[in-house]
Amino acid sequence: xxxxxxxxxxxxxxxxxxxxxxxxxxxxxxxxxxxxxxxxxxxxxxxxxxxxxxxxxxxxxxxxxxxxxxxxxxxxxxxxxxxxxxxxxxxxxxxxxxxxxxxxxxxxxxxxxxxxxxxxxxxxxxxxxxxxxxxxxxxxxxxxxxxxxxxxxxxxxxxxxxxxxxxxxxxxxxxxxxxxxxxxxxxxxxxxxxxxxxxxxxxxxxxxxxxxxxxxxxxxxxxxxxxxxxxxxxxxxxxxxxxxxxxxxxxxxxxxxxxxxxxxxxxxxxxxxxxxxxxxxxxxxxxxxxxxxxxxxxxxxxxxxxxxxxxxxxxxxxxxxxxxxxxxxxxxxxxxxxxxxxxxxxxxxxxxxxxxxxxxxxxxxxxxxxxxxxxxxxxx
Numbered sequence: 461x462x463x464x465x466x467x468x469x470x471x472x473x474x475x476x477x478x479x480x481x482x483x484x485x486x487x488x489x490x491x492x493x494x495x496x497x498x499x500x501x502x503x504x505x506x507x508x509x510x511x512x513x514x515x516x517x518x519x520x521x522x523x524x525x526x527x528x529x530x531x532x533x534x535x536x537x538x539x540x541x542x543x544x545x546x547x548x549x550x551x552x553x554x555x556x557x558x559x560x561x562x563x564x565x566x567x568x569x570x571x572x573x574x575x576x577x578x579x580x581x582x583x584x585x586x587x588x589x590x591x592x593x594x595x596x597x598x599x600x601x602x603x604x605x606x607x608x609x610x611x612x613x614x615x616x617x618x619x620x621x622x623x624x625x626x627x628x629x630x631x632x633x634x635x636x637x638x639x640x641x642x643x644x645x646x647x648x649x650x651x652x653x654x655x656x657x658x659x660x661x662x663x664x665x666x667x668x669x670x671x672x673x674x675x676x677x678x679x680x681x682x683x684x685x686x687x688x689x690x691x692x693x694x695x696x697x698x699x700x701x702x703x704x705x706x707x708x709x710x711x712x713x714x715x716x717x718x719x720x721x722x723x724x725x726x727x728x729x730x731x732x733x734x735x736x737x738x739x740x741x742x743x744x745x746x747x748x749x750x751x752x753x754x755x756x757x758x759x760x761x762x763x764x765x766x767x768x769x770x771x772x773x774x775x776x777x778x779x780x781x782x783x784x785x786x787x788x789x790x791x792x793x794x795x796x797x798x799x800x801x802x803x804x805x806x807x808x809x810x811x812x813x814x815x816x817x818x819x820x821x822x823x824x825x826x827x828x829x830x831x832x833x834x835x836x837x838x839x840x
Contacts, residue, residue, distance in 0.1 A: 516761050517836045520829040525766075526817055527585040535593045536602065538580045539624055542817075543573055547809045554804070555797025564808050571744075572735035573627040574606065577620045578821030594622065598654055601625055606733060607656045608742065623735070631735065635674050641667055645676065649733075656733045668731065675736030748807055748815045749824060756825065756839050763838035765830065766816075773812045775801035 532538040547568055550561065577594070584590050597603045608619035628649070632642055648662055658677065671677040755772040756764060764772075775798075798804050816837070819825045823840060830836045 517763055517765065517828075517830045518832060519836070520831045523827045523829045523835045524585065525827060525829075525835045526582060526820060530583040530817075532583050535580060535584070535590060535597060535622075536624070538583045539575050539603070539622060541583070542575045542579055542814070545811055546814050548811050550809065551798050553797060555799030556804070560799065564804070567740075567808055570737050571741045572631070572738055573623055574621040574735065574738065574741055575623070576745075576818065576821065577605075577622060578823075579818050580622065580821075582817045582821035601650065601653055604628055604649075604653070604733075605656065606735070608732075608734070608738060628735070632676065635676070635736075637670060637674055637676075641670060645671065658731045658733065660730065672731075675738070676734060677731050678734040678738075679731050744807065744810075745818065748810050749819055749822065751802060751807065752815050752819055753824060753839060756837060761838075763836055765833040766827070766835040766837055767833070769816075769837050770812050773803060773815075774798075775803060 530538075530541070532541050550556075550564070554561065556564070580594075581587060581590055594603070594605065598605050602625060604623045604625055606621045606623055608621065629646060632646055632649075635642070637645070644663070644667070648658070652658070663671065668677060672679070752769075752773070756762060756769060758764075758772065798809075803809060816825070816827075820827060826838050826840055827835050828838060
């Protein structure tokens with residue numbers, strides 16, 4: 461039988477071999493840069509906690525959100541509002557034991573009733589009107605202006621403060637000073653309404669020692685060394701010149717180390733009015749400012765929407781929303797307890813709006829309109 465031969469080998473047609481692996485096709489999107497996924501907030505606005513990939517926020521000009529939403533129209537109302545809104549109320553689930561809660565509340569009560577002048581200007585955006593009103597209230601005896609040496613007297617400084625006279629007098633009457641010294645001290649205060657400096661002849665050395673230990677007087681290392689610019693007070697009896705060793709201005713922790721033997725080294729020391737625990741108050745205020753700037757600088761351009769900055773300030777804490785309550789009921793993680801955040805551990809529950817107002821007045825940040833995501837905040 462003859463061998464059957466086809467024409468395939470002759471014509472050069474060969475069977476194509478199957479490739480073991482198919483060559484991948486290039487994606488039409490491969491040339492595009494990768495971007496981190498973003499999450500949309502309930503209001504439909506994209507948010508990114510790191511802030512590294514956010515574009516600069518649109519700037520439509522300086523915002524008047526703070527002054528327009530503040531329920532004050534005069535200096536006295538501003539002082540009362542600022543004093544009453546520095547801290548937030550303890551939440552129901554704070555994550556603090558009874559001892560820690562007592563420490564927070566006691567610390568708050570121990571702070572002096574000080575309000576920075578810069579904070580008042582933030583709430584009432586009328587600089588000339590505010591300064592005139594402050595001067596009128598000082599000369600009428602309704603408020604006192606307290607200058608803390610060494611803390612700066614510009615907007616960013618911590619040394620220019622206001623106090624309601626009635627609150628200052630209450631601190632004096634509730635103190636452990638001798639009753640006669642209380643009355644004498646209050647009488648001197650009524651005569652020096654527009655200054656915070658005391659001459660060396662206002663009180664005797666033992667009286668000055670008692671006032672310094674109580675925190676109502678502090679010495680100035682600059683003026684105590686031979687300065688001749690001592691303010692004069694009307695109708696004050698001449699007494700021996702007291703001398704108090706120089707200490708850190710505004711600090712109440714170093715006011716207890718008084719050496720009467722060192723009085724002979726000074727002839728006319730100049731001392732300043734103060735309030736108990738002024739040092740801890742200014743330290744807390746400075747820490748709050750610094751923490752706010754650290755949170756704001758987490759964003760690439762040093763700016764962030766106000767709502768995002770508030771979330772960072774509060775921390776990843778539990779909320780009372782339905783989904784958080786459902787997670788807690790299932791035993792799932794729904795955020796930290798407030799007591800575990802820096803806001804409560806180190807800042808004793810300082811209010812977010814309060815510190816924003818303070819930082820705006822100090823010229824550390826500014827708030828502007830974005831037109832899309834609400835007010836924005838920017839470092840200066």
